[in-house]
């Protein structure tokens with residue numbers, strides 16, 4: 001996506017990754033953005049203002065008391081016409097200042113006086129990244145609505161390995177492009193189910209499956225990024241809640257059904273990614289079952305089909321099912337589309353998706369088959385959300 005005419009303030013703070021800000025500037029300018037650079041004093045020890053000036057084609061700003069700024073309020077003016085402030089790299093020290101609202105140099109003052117969104121790409125040594133204070137500061141920034149890009153894991157300038165490398169410039173560019181994308185689901189309410197369910201056998205044992213919840217969480221995140229108000233009803237998984245998403249934790253299929261019933265009427269879209277257990281144990285034991293006779297039978301009874309129930313509501317939201325199949329993908333997905341009376345189902349091969357970070361999916365609807373290709377679950381979720389948005393009936 002082109003960034004033609006987008007007004008970005010690129011803030012560079014002190015760290016070895018500052019040299020990558022030169023490449024980032026080149027990429028942003030090449031994509032069409034108008035980039036104004038402000039650097040901290042420390043940043044100018046790692047990368048030269050002359051380099052940044054040449055790449056951005058604009059004067060570079062460092063000093064709060066710069067003579068070029070015409071009046072005393074000039075430092076605020078430098079961020080007034082901006083649509084985004086991007087800090088890359090963002091040092092541990094600078095993020096601490098942002099989190100606490102300090103403004104003791106030009107860049108931190110521009111940030112606190114801004115009217116536009118703020119994005120930061122942290123870069124630091126692994127110990128600094130894992131430090132409790134940094135963790136707290138990043139949480140504060142996220143809660144304040146700051147977009148945090150990365151960091152990535154890998155070899156570090158200090159010779160250590162781990163989390164803290166700045167996200168590569170091309171990937172930061174992709175996030176900036178995504179940020180400027182029109183919000184396809186603004187004003188829409190989206191309900192997502194994710195993860196496995198757990199059906200008790202006795203107080204310490206459960207029937208469950210190997211769903212990691214990653215796809216459902218990616219779908220919730222993508223819908224939120226697209227501007228929707230998102231509720232995520234989640235089975236037991238160990239994943240962080242996507243920023244801005246309301247999460248409801250459930251355990252059994254019946255709990256999930258109750259939670260979905262509460263929200264389905266208000267939703268515009270229901271995306272059922274959860275791997276709901278089809279059966280539960282009819283009479284779970286009140287006490288731990290003891291080993292006896294080398295043999296145990298459990299009587300199972302069917303769980304409610306949550307998605308079919310939502311799709312059969314008098315005024316159902318736009319329902320999207322997921323079909324994870326081990327064989328005959330198209331045939332099985334189409335059968336579910338018809339049986340559950342859905343406008344759309346997403347098919348994938350279970351062995352290519354379960355527990356992994358990437359997958360390959362195909363959409364099936366009345367028009368036919370639409371492969372979305374292979375990619376990270378987040379990339380696929382973003383494509384799916386775009387497809388769903390394009391099929392929604394116009395707003396009432």
Ligand code: CTP
Pocket residue numbers: 193253272273274275276277278303304305306307308320321322323324336
């Ligand atoms: N689903 C649901 N409630 C259930 C079972 C499934 O809401 N009790 C939803 C899933 O979230 C998914 C879709 O239905 O979106 C397809 O699930 P799947 O288990 O593959 O379908 P089933 O109808 O249970 O078919 P199968 O015989 O293959 O298990």
